[in-house]
Amino acid sequence: MKHLTEYRDADRARMIAAAIGREALPERRYRIMEFCGGHTHAIFRYGLQDLLPGNVEMVHGPGCPVCVLPAGRLDMAMRIAEMPGVILATYGDMMRVPGEKGRSLLKAKAEGADIRMVYSAADAVALARDNPERQIVFLAIGFETTTPPTALAIRQAKAEGLANFSVFVNHVLTPAALAAILGQSDDKDADDRDMVEIDGILGPSHVSVITGYEPYEFATKAYGKPVVIAGFEPVDVLQSILMVVRQLNEQRCEVENQYIRAVGTGGNAIARKLMADMFERRQSFEWRGLGWIADSALKLRPEWQAFDAELRFDVAYRSLAETKSCECPAILRGQKKPVDCKLFAKACTPETPLGACMVSAEGSCAAYYTYGRHREAAA
């Protein structure tokens, strides 16, 4: 844990914050989007905004896999879970996410579906081993970070001949989301680009361990946004903000890496090969808050389809309407703040989430609600 406390050191944090204060030019704004929910969580949990000068503003990005999973996919998971003999295994923070008409996995569980919380994909394989008479379906979600463990779990199940194991794949791709935010989505038009009010980006930390720098080059080249790959601890986040401020001041625009203790230029080639061997891109995938994005998600390759729960249980996707007057799409793009939404902290709270940004602790609305409401009250 010593390693962790170093990156939470108050003196170091203050020193870096002071440097940001000195170097940020008073005549300009610095709107920096932190991509990951992990960053958002750290910013609010440690109150980092209080250490930044007023003209350095954090814009909260879409990098929360739980938040961006659309109600339609959750509905499929529930339909699978309700089939006789099925045990649905999932990560804990999926349990409360609202699907159609606010129905969550927790509610489905209360109604009798056998839904179990697991800490890893390997735990789901163990469930399959221990319950040969049941069908174990692992609800796999996440960006590039959680995809390799899913691949390993499937390989393990195959090696053990566990015919009762399958995976409901919802893995999504970071660059596609970033591109959508920056206006490069399917339905892009010229105006879209002007609407994205961000000057620089804190890039994903754990995801980049797998992907390396390359997937973010387009943000610097096509959109002129500096990217700094940033760790999740408070000292990491502050140092990365300083690096973005410096790039902007020096009119540089490149992919830099603050998280050097974990991220190498090329990422993890073995993990990427594992992913490439087992998964291929879906033509298009719907994201909560961002809509349909081409080439933004993964599915199992034909040779692995025996493990595909969508095929095994024959469930089809249907798109479900999002809550009207929910501002999540604009919030996820950095165009609005949670408090700009009429529903925020009134109809939409962590107990009764209506939109993507409120469903997981890492969503920006949930972080605002849980950690930041005192700020609005004081303002």
Next chain:
Amino acid sequence: MNVLAFPKGKPMARGSERVEMSHGAGGRAMQRLIADVFHAAFDNAELARGEDQAVLPVAAGRIAMSTDTFVISPLFFPGGDIGALAVNGTVNDVAMSGATPLWLSAGFIIEEGFAIDDLKRIAQSMARAAKAAGVTIVTGDTKVVERGKGDGVFINTAGVGIGAPDIPLGAARIEAGDAILVSGTVGDHGVAIMAHRAGLQFETTIESDCAPLNGLIAALMASGARVKALRDPTRGGLSATLNEFAQAASLGIGIIEEAIPVRAEVFGACELLGLDPINVANEGKLVAVVDARDADAALAAMRAHPLGQEAAIIGTAHADPHHFVTMRTRIGGQRMIDWLSGDPLPRIC
């Protein structure tokens, strides 16, 4: 309520090691179970009367009463078990009023097929906890439900204490300026349970802090410190208790992250599980709100007690129309401390 009756039949035959439906049917089998398991463990004069109630002497003044039901899984965990928890939980709830807990009732809902040895282990653990807390289990009840309709065993305890202050301690007495103290490290119990459930291994086993707090409270009250409110931060942890206080007192509460004692291994487990120690349950800690002028005296009194050695002053109450609980973080920023919206669920990334 059936009393835990005096033994009437023969001791239970060897081989009948599991609870059967007949053990709850009111006949001989039930009498034997009660005698062998509960009476043997709780043995005292009130139970020995064999009546359907306990009759207890009270002096003039006020009594404090509380009840709690325990439905935990696993039943046995590092640092305790459901039995110790059922005694200490109710002892603590009664003691938080400032009263001296004396008597408990114990109700058991047992699932058919539950191992009698485990039931004995639980009853003996309750007896030890009661002795340590200075309370007597004076009445009780046993029910058996069919297999699949319970989760091993559920226990309800109710407790009565005497000598409650005329103006009971409580959140409504908290005023702006009062100091907030916590009696020791937070998060131990919840993390012990979750780490055990998740099969997490650390260099040292994280143990539950399950303990009776009436002795610590007596020491605190004897110090003469003007104590306004006491509460044990069980489910929802420190953050829930502070929010309850802020709401009930119509005040804001500000705490300092650095001042909150957290065990290194609990901190580590919380990092792994994606939890915050201040949201995690405790079973042997209390939060005390005292007049600021007496904060140091209260701290000294708590630290002088074996269960309060790591006590700390963690913050103060102040006027705030929003009744927010806020925390100055280690890094120097401010954040809100909110209630949890449900069970603390681990984050995935």
